[in-house]
Amino acid sequence: MHSNLDSVFMAQALAQARAAAAAGEVPVGAVVVRDGQVIATGRNAPIDAHDPTAHAEVVALRSAAQALGNYRLDGCTLYVTLEPCAMCSGAMLHARLARVVFGAADPKTGAAGSVLNLFTEPRLNHQTQWQGGVLADECSALLSHFFRHRRQEIRMTASPLRDDALRTPDERFAGLPGYPWPPHYLSDLPVLAGLRLHYLDEGPRDAPLTWLCLHGNPAWSYLYRKMIPVFLQAGHRVVAPDLIGFGKSDKPKKDAAHSFGWHRQVLLEFIDRLDLRDVVLVVQDWGGLLGLTLPMEAPGRYRGLLVMNTTLGTGDAPLSPGFLAWREMCANNPEFDVARLFARGNPQMTAAECAAYNAPFPDRGHRAALRAFPSMVPASGDADGAATSRAARDFWRDRWQGRTFMAVGAQDPVLGPPVMRGLQQLIRGCPEPLVIEQGGHFVQEHGEPIARAAVGYFQP
DSSP states (O other): OOOHHHHHHHHHHHHHHHHHHHTTSOOOEEEEEETTEEEEEEEOOHHHHTOTTOOHHHHHHHHHHHHHTOSOOTTEEEEEEEOOOHHHHHHHHHTTOSEEEEEEOOTTTOTBTTSOBGGGOTTSSOOOEEEOOTTHHHHHHHHHHHHHHHHHHHHHHTSOOOTTEEOOOGGGGTTOTTOOOOOEEEOOOGGGTTOOEEEEEESOTTOSOEEEEEOOTTOOGGGGTTTHHHHHHTTOEEEEEOOTTSTTSOEESSGGGOOHHHHHHHHHHHHHHHTOOSEEEEEETHHHHHHTTSGGGOGGGEEEEEEESOOOOOSSSOOOHHHHHHHHHHHHOTTOOHHHHHHHHOTTSOHHHHHHTTTTOSSGGGGHHHHHHHHHSOOSTTSTTHHHHHHHHHIIIIIOOSEEEEEEETTOSSSOHHHHHHHHHHSTTOOOOEEETTOOSOGGGGHHHHHHHHHHHHOO
16 A cells, blocks of 8 residues: 555656656656655656666656765655566666655566566665556556557558548647547558558456547538537447548548548448447437448447437438528528537537537538538438438348437427437337437537446346
8 A cells, every 4th residue: 555645756756757758758747755845856858868877767867966975865665657678677676765656567677576586686785665556557558658649650651641631630620528538540441542540448458338429511520529528437448530521630631522421431441440349329410310220230349329310311211301491591601600510409508619610610611511411311212322221221120139228409490309210110129219409409418327328228
């Protein structure tokens, strides 16, 4: 067991580690303490200093020796966020430290028990007490985030932008409220032909359930920010892609690049590439128009369906008056303000949250998908996607073997209760829906209670 003071000083070492990360260094930080006072700090700086010995521990030891006027640091404790390597352990022993405390273990180079343990070597003329595991989770998480982000940067560099597409600048997504997750990208799916697809992928890969969250128009994976933490707290995995043309995914310049069948194929190849299993399919709006056609291709991948304010575009039934009004609005006002749309239907949202929905679309050139999608809803029997949607209708009615949970935003004028009642009657075994009385079309903005109810319903 470590003391509260150990946690306090390790937290200060973590602050140094974050400073290292901000400077582009591996996030390791250290502090040296004597008589309950921090006398020196250090952070990783091999890159900045062009010095292979500039590990956080060595930097802190040098500073402490200068402060005390003696290389021997008798009575001092060094706190470091990562198990020290052999070089740093040797320096600590040479400095005659009384104690070394570290956070995360290092199974590759750790010299305090992971690979070897210099601190317990009896042939050395000094032994320093050591303890590991203090704020280990926080220290490990910082390192994991850093290396995950670095891998993503490498992949981003390796996927050049096509001439016929645009890519929203990263700075547009900086500091979005409630959206802390690092990006993941794919560009080598055959159907993408080099376009870069963004997705979130959080939680353990061997989780009992994987929540596949599909957004609609004009939203993106930000739509699920209130539901994702609930799924993760349950120990589950969450995968949330941005459709091409939306969010952090690449955006073809031409409206004609978008079609029902093409976007469907992207999702099919994406699911296959990630080999998603034990899936709860989470859909709303176009996430449902496309997503509800997916499970019939590989029913064994799916355990459940969480369906919200959506429909199937079978082409043999009239589109709802609310949708026709929406389509007309989009045709007459193709440059509509996405943030204002969300604010109007969700008065509880902050201005910053509403603005986040505008982030992917800095100008008209990035909005081809927003213009194309309303007219892509199959309105006739021979429209693109209509036959596929009719086959999906038969699947949900006759062959679906999983469980279904339905949530409905009662204030939705486009795909609200009347449309959802028809969908409920279509889906085999679909129970009465959870009605969110204040919820509109984007009912995920009331997502926390929906997610909690769904977790309880689908929990293996």
